[in-house]
Amino acid sequence: MSAKRDGQGPHTHFDFSTLSARDRYKLLIGTVIPRPIAFVTTVDEHGAPNAAPFSFFNCLSADPAIVAIGVENHADMKFKDTGHNIRMTEEFTVNIVDDAMVDAMNVCAVPFPSDVDELGKAGLTAVKGTHVGCPRIEEAPASLECRRYITLAVGKSREIILGLVLGCFVRDGIANPLTKHVDQRKMDAIGRLGGHGYSRIRDQFDLPTMSVAEWEKRERGEALLRAETD
Structure with a gap:
């Protein structure tokens, strides 16, 4: 049984074929x-490091272990540093951002010239990679070392880069070495919202997936409850 929430009303339809790229962008980053x-x-x-945050990112598969990042290049398709470097080396490392790293991450989003070391400007520590030639960030709660799996050219200036995860580093005390379970509260990761917004994951709840039998039992119980109140 699905309940109608208070205040739930009609919906406004936006036909993306009639919208500008900017308006589509605003709707996407505000809803996803x-x-x-x-x-x-x-x-x-040449081995010079670069660091940049991307919020078009997710884990897409566990077998094989694949992550995806959406990289926007310059309008003339001249590659920005991240896209260029991945093309040249076939490698990259995804570092997860926790609440303590927010300001440093924001510093690395500043459009410095290509020869500027963003990690140094942000006061972050580069640690030599194990599976890849690029560094990971010591302050990050977790890092995924990746080899480029495939690159999809999308539109005039955007690429979707799939990476095969070769190894993962998780800060001691966050992941159980035996069960591999991760304490997500200790990760203290942040998420991206629309505009200049960010979110924290400290407000969590558990919701186990029901079996068919469990769902049927719940439906019978709710039917009995409705019958008693009618």
Whole structure:
């Protein structure tokens, strides 16, 4: 049984074929929320590091272990540093952003020239990669070292890069080495919202998926309750 929420009313339809790219963007980032943030570290062909945050990011598969990031290049399709570096080296590392890293992440979003070390400007510590040549960020609660799996060209200036996760680093005390269960509250990760908004994950609840038998039992109980109150 699905309940109608108080205040739930009619919906406004937006036909994306009639909207500008900017308006589509505003609707997408305002409705697909919260989005996890990939704080991506790469190196160029000369070994110089780069760091930049991306909120078009998610985990798409566990077998194989695949993550995806959406990278917007310049309008003339000249690659920004992250896209260029992944093309040159085939590698990148996704660092998860916790609440303590928010300001440093924001510093790395500043459009510095390509020869500027964003990690140094943000006061973050680069740790030599294990499976890849690019560094991970020591302050991050978790990092995923990836090899480029495939790149999809989307539209005039955007690419979707799929990465095969080769290894994962999780801060001690967050993941159980035996069960591999992660304490998500200790991760203290942040998510991206629309505009300049961000969210925290500290307000959580558990909701186990029901079996058919459990759902039927619940329906019978609710039917009996309705019969008693009628």
